[in-house]
Amino acid sequence: MGMLQPNPWVLSLAPYVAGRAKADGVEKVVKLSANESAVGASPKAAEAMVASAVSMHLYPDPDAFDLRRAIAEVHGLAADRIICGAGSDEILHMVAQAFVREGDEIIHSRYGFMMYPIIAQSLGARPVAVPNKNWAADVDGILAAVTDKTRIVYLDNPNNPTGAYLPKAEVERLIAGLPKSCVLVYDAAYAECVDADDYTDGTDLAMAHDNVLMSRTFSKLYGLASLRIGWGYGSPALLDPMNRIRMPFNANLPAQNAAIAAVRDRDFAEKATRFTVQWRQWLSARISALGLEVVPSQTNFVLIRFPQSGDHQAEAANAWLTEHGYLLRWLPGQGLADCLRLTVGTEQENQVVVALLEAFMNR
Numbered sequence: 001m002g003m004l005q006p007n008p009w010v011l012s013l014a015p016y017v018a019g020r021a022k023a024d025g026v027e028k029v030v031k032l033s034a035n036e037s038a039v040g041a042s043p044k045a046a047e048a049m050v051a052s053a054v055s056m057h058l059y060p061d062p063d064a065f066d067l068r069r070a071i072a073e074v075h076g077l078a079a080d081r082i083i084c085g086a087g088s089d090e091i092l093h094m095v096a097q098a099f100v101r102e103g104d105e106i107i108h109s110r111y112g113f114m115m116y117p118i119i120a121q122s123l124g125a126r127p128v129a130v131p132n133k134n135w136a137a138d139v140d141g142i143l144a145a146v147t148d149k150t151r152i153v154y155l156d157n158p159n160n161p162t163g164a165y166l167p168k169a170e171v172e173r174l175i176a177g178l179p180k181s182c183v184l185v186y187d188a189a190y191a192e193c194v195d196a197d198d199y200t201d202g203t204d205l206a207m208a209h210d211n212v213l214m215s216r217t218f219s220k221l222y223g224l225a226s227l228r229i230g231w232g233y234g235s236p237a238l239l240d241p242m243n244r245i246r247m248p249f250n251a252n253l254p255a256q257n258a259a260i261a262a263v264r265d266r267d268f269a270e271k272a273t274r275f276t277v278q279w280r281q282w283l284s285a286r287i288s289a290l291g292l293e294v295v296p297s298q299t300n301f302v303l304i305r306f307p308q309s310g311d312h313q314a315e316a317a318n319a320w321l322t323e324h325g326y327l328l329r330w331l332p333g334q335g336l337a338d339c340l341r342l343t344v345g346t347e348q349e350n351q352v353v354v355a356l357l358e359a360f361m362n363r
């Protein structure tokens, strides 16, 4: 009888670190560390979730048919090209499970969603980090990194944690340069927050190209993060293998029902978008006025860059804000030790966090 032997590549990966929700010695915290919605969920989604309680002894629809139909109707898509997941995390993971083998390569931006290298390593693949350009993905850098082992390119557009985005023309240039054997996973988790005219949420790209999978989430603008529900859109060539490995009841019933109500409540979604854009712009302007660099954002958060020396560094700012109950995301693990990521909060939270930053800068 030998010792238990986990896969060596699993032991070498650093697990995902979630945004802080607690701080030692601080009783009441304001969590602006996980890009959750300050507006919350549509009351219709909450109602649908509560109504699901009487059916909780039943398995959910394994194919999430009604949810896929609702998404298809709202977005003008084909329901049979939609796949639902326990958060878009599951979609991002499933596509890799279906297409990536040990020793393959997965490309992502150096500053990008933390799950991409974790997914690669969980499968024994090599994550290849390409430096960003102007905080967004670098199309030429990505194309130069492609080898015959590249199976997936993950592109978070807009990018988390920088908030920057690539215009549609650049994404098209990326697709044109990628081998058809390589999947472009177009992660549009923050698509509903974007107001740039030259952006695409990726539906057109996934319709036009068999090797493009778009992924979306109900966790951000729709405010359903705790329910874990997301979706992907792509060709049968992508979805068929993904559906073969998908767990049968991966999208739970309250999540399916809440998401149906949320996606159909266009008034609420539009209100949430307006709120997010307005306060993101307000935060960016006010924080820039304090002499800090704020990366132009198309998301529900802003990345703030602090001086690299002296009394006003990011780590000290993080400690100061934490002391006052405001939890942001400090990103040393992602090579951004001079940055804090701030999620758009409620009006009052936004006002207080700016006042705290101002007091910090004047110390």
Ligand SMILES: Cc1ncc(COP(=O)(O)O)c(C=O)c1O
Pocket (backbone or CB within 6 Å): 034, 035, 086, 087, 088, 089, 090, 113, 156, 159, 160, 187, 189, 190, 216, 217, 218, 219, 225, 228, 229, 230
């Ligand atoms: C870029 C990006 N993609 C995907 C996700 C995963 O979201 P979820 O699994 O909640 O749908 C996140 C969450 O922070 C994200 O920032």
